[in-house]
Amino acid sequence: MKIKSAEHEITAVRPAQYPEADLPEVAFAGRSNVGKSSMINSLVNRKKLAYVGNTPGKTRQINFFIINDEFRLVDLPGYGYAKVSKAERHSWGKLTNTYLETREQLKLIVHLIDIRHKPSVKDREMADWLVQSGIPYVVCAVKSDKITRGKYRKHISDIISVLDLSQDTPFVIYSAVKKEGVRELWEIIEYFMFDEDIRGMELTDQAGAGKGTAE
Numbered sequence: 001m002k003i004k005s006a007e008h009e010i011t012a013v014r015p016a017q018y019p020e021a022d023l024p025e026v027a028f029a030g031r032s033n034v035g036k037s038s039m040i041n042s043l044v045n046r047k048k049l050a051y052v053g054n055t056p057g058k059t060r061q062i063n064f065f066i067i068n069d070e071f072r073l074v075d076l077p078g079y080g081y082a083k084v085s086k087a088e089r090h091s092w093g094k095l096t097n098t099y100l101e102t103r104e105q106l107k108l109i110v111h112l113i114d115i116r117h118k119p120s121v122k123d124r125e126m127a128d129w130l131v132q133s134g135i136p137y138v139v140c141a142v143k144s145d146k147i148t149r150g151k152y153r154k155h156i157s158d159i160i161s162v163l164d165l166s167q168d169t170p171f172v173i174y175s176a177v178k179k180e181g182v183r184e185l186w187e188i189i190e191y192f193m194f195d196e197d198i199r200g201m202e203l204t205d206q207a208g209a210g211k212g213t214a215e
């Protein structure tokens with residue numbers, strides 16, 4: 001994907017603040033601190049577009065980033081951080097649920113799971129929700145730089161079994177630090193982001209211009 005522009009568009013704390021223009025969107029979901037904001041930065045090759053924090057659970061908002069004036073990447077609040085109050089958790093849930101359940105231009109959800117650990121109950125709940133939602137999704141095992149390659153197979157099979165993923169669920173091993181999986185994830189994003197007819201056009205285009213290559 002050629003990134004011509006990447007801008008922070010709005011931080012929404014209420015559904016009324018979601019941007020209006022009907023552009024396709026890809027949302028990033030996962031527990032606090034799993035690496036959602038880092039993934040967005042690494043995908044668009046910017047160091048500080050999305051805020052990367054060391055204090056988990058701080059983000060209570062949805063951040064919308066507009067890319068190439070063409071589509072949006074949407075940084076959802078992290079789930080499963082125990083130290084926030086019940087009231088806060090409630091408002092987080094409401095903001096996120098409203099987004100996930102009503103956003104018509106949402107084309108794909110990227111579900112991030114830390115490759116080092118077995119998925120939590122919250123991760124499993126999210127995975128179950130994704131199955132029943134009917135929204136396309138891709139599971140990313142992130143922070144792959146934190147384990148050796150020899151351990152990939154075991155950790156991935158644990159993730160697949162704990163989340164009960166079906167065989168055809170797209171799955172990417174990702175590292176924002178080493179840029180592993182960037183190209184694969186862009187391919188999946190591009191595939192789901194554009195409608196069938198546009199997809200068809202892109203395929204015919206490829207013969208000539210050689211577009212659609214990840215950078």
Ligand SMILES: Nc1nc2c(ncn2[C@@H]2O[C@H](COP(=O)(O)OP(=O)(O)O)[C@@H](O)[C@H]2O)c(=O)[nH]1
Pocket residue numbers: 030031032033034035036037038039051052053054056057078142143144145146174175176177178
């Ligand atoms: N080693 C490593 N650390 C990462 C990676 N992605 C994120 N981190 C670190 O994990 C922490 C949380 O990242 P952040 O993107 O803010 O997570 P978010 O809360 O899900 O948005 C930060 O300290 C990041 O530097 C990765 O691919 N590899």
Ligand SMILES: [Mg+2]
Pocket residue numbers: 036037038051052053059075
């Ligand atoms: Mg974040």
